[in-house]
């Protein structure tokens with residue numbers, strides 16, 4: 266799919282309106298614990314899987330999700346290296362129970378019963394590549410993971426990070442449609458990093474704390490499809506034409522800025538993990554039933570138009 270195939274109205278969504286409230290579930294995996302351990306007190310919370318957990322984004326994201334008090338069970342899945350990441354993260358003294366899964370044959374076990382599935386699996390860019398250059402490899406990876414989601418946790422919310430997001434989200438939608446499990450409200454392309462960058466760069470220009478700034482960013486997640494709404498910044502402010510040009514260009518090319526700075530060692534991982542953890546937390550709060558949660562995301566608009574206008 267061409268990146269221009271999106272429009273601003275595709276993108277901004279009220280997460281709370283998108284999510285079916287799901288009652289927090291109790292952790293039931295006592296039988297999996299070492300014999301010397303007593304049964305845990307059954308902290309309520311959500312079951313979350315990170316798919317691609319051993320990667321650059323996946324490892325930091327796993328750490329951040331282990332720190333989230335709304336998570337009671339954290340499943341870490343990858344095709345390589347999950348035992349080490351799982352052992353490492355599991356020693357953090359926060360409440361989520363961590364379990365690791367490796368290889369296609371364990372995908373079903375990794376996904377069964379999950380409330381939220383976060384997918385940072387797939388190849389990252391190198392300098393000179395566009396996100397679309399990742400399509401051939403990452404489309405197949407996303408397809409097989411989403412087939413697993415459709416089979417093992419068809420009601421889970423999916424946060425899709427793998428690039429090119431403008432294409433992987435429609436691919437995931439087709440997989441779910443074919444499986445008869447598609448619900449546009451449960452499939453969310455993660456574009457929070459564009460918002461984080463916009464907040465950071467706008468705050469720099471204004472000389473304020475980025476935490477006090479909120480810039481809606483709509484459209485898609487590639488080049489000119491990334492549309493920061495600089496007229497809608499909160500708190501209200503105005504920019505000179507030069508500032509608008511500088512900010513738009515820097516926000517749209519933030520990913521390339523990191524790819525070039527990493528000089529062949531990958532793309533954004535740390536800021537992406539931070540952004541994904543923030544977005545996942547908003548989803549979990551929405552699933553819990555919290556009101557007033559608004560996040561930008563790459564979503565299908567057909568059946569969601571009424572919630573966009575609210």
Ligand SMILES: NC(=O)C1=CN([C@@H]2O[C@H](COP(=O)(O)OP(=O)(O)OC[C@H]3O[C@@H](n4cnc5c(N)ncnc54)[C@H](O)[C@@H]3O)[C@@H](O)[C@H]2O)C=CC1
Pocket residue numbers: 316317318319320321322323342343344345385386387388389390399403406409410425426427428429430455456457458459486531532533534537
């Ligand atoms: N949406 C966004 O704003 C952003 C998206 N990305 C994208 O996120 C993806 C991951 O980036 P990194 O973590 O830096 O890459 P990475 O190469 O460090 O990690 C990717 C991980 O995916 C795993 N993987 C590959 N095939 C898999 C499969 N079938 N099932 C499960 N895991 C599988 C790999 O083993 C690896 O551990 C890339 O496609 C990148 O372009 C990166 C930054 C921002």
Ligand SMILES: O=C([O-])CC(=O)C(=O)O
Pocket residue numbers: 389390396428458519520521523524532533
């Ligand atoms: O630019 C890339 O390839 C990774 C990405 O999506 C981003 O950092 O926004």
